[in-house]
């Protein structure tokens with residue numbers, strides 16, 4: 001007795017339904033975090049330390065939360081972030097997310113380890129829909145070069161290089177279930193032989209190059225004109241270094257708590273990063289994205305107030321897709337839209353440009 005879609009009133013509701021209806025292997029892969037999952041939980045609780053300081057008597061009859069990310073206009077200040085193995089949750093895989101994203105004019109990041117081929121996901125795009133590529137860098141750079149050049153040719157508008165995964169974290173829930181699902185075939189990784197004894201994540205990631213370093217950034221800049229964004233930056237020092245390296249953006253992220261346990265949450269790092277950038281007058285030099293634990297429009301608004309360009313959302317769309325297919329993902333996006341409208345009004349902001357740090361009380365972050 002699965003609840004009707006209309007009974008999902010927020011993004012967390014999709015998680016509880018998905019848990020009931022998903023296959024064990026898929027649930028274990030999507031829901032797991034690294035080690036004791038402290039960081040995965042912290043991604044939520046960090047948002048709970050930030051409170052609003054709303055402004056009253058602002059005309060909020062019309063509320064506009066459209067924005068621009070990496071030069072692309074989008075209806076909402078969030079994007080569908082890259083999550084591997086879409087077919088574990090839905091037989092059609094990532095193209096379901098593509099279609100839903102189109103309906104709501106939302107940007108999608110395509111994972112290197114998608115279940116659908118890269119071309120299938122690009123072919124599912126409609127009109128001037130915007131897609132980005134998430135890149136795991138292969139030890140064989142000629143493979144990586146081919147993937148990047150192909151993505152640029154196919155119209156991808158951003159290259160998100162994942163930098164928090166020189167080795168995949170231990171997701172023990174995932175390791176405990178036998179990894180033998182049909183949906184787990186990865187088409188685009190260029191990976192070699194697959195060891196299935198260590199869970200889904202380990203099995204598909206052996207090609208990733210742990211020697212990747214700052215020295216490689218100029219090479220990426222020489223092979224593509226796409227904006228380059230480092231996904232998985234976790235401290236101020238590395239954001240400053242990213243500016244110096246001339247990349248266009250960073251994602252403050254701990255990979256949804258799936259990599260280093262006891263990594264801090266992206267939102268908390270953001271609260272340190274923006275003042276450091278402003279101090280140097282660098283806040284316009286780089287776009288700062290955040291992901292991890294975003295489930296409510298209030299989470300999104302907090303990130304924007306602090307200075308983020310946009311936020312990524314991962315698991316909720318996977319759960320919505322696994323439980324209800326495209327309709328589920330569209331409803332999840334609609335719920336966020338409705339929450340955005342209401343909460344922008346309640347905080348006293350009629351556009352994204354109105355959101356600023358004075359609308360937040362972040363003393364709880366310093367208090368730890």
Ligand code: FNR
Pocket residue numbers: 029030031043081082083084111112113134162231253254255256257258291292293294312313314315316
């Ligand atoms: C991910 N994430 C991820 N990131 C990445 O760079 N490459 C990848 O292949 C994947 N795969 C992946 C699979 C699954 C099942 C999850 C849940 C996550 C991390 C993802 O892009 C993002 O950082 C987090 O999902 C954000 O946290 P929330 O929104 O899931 O809490």
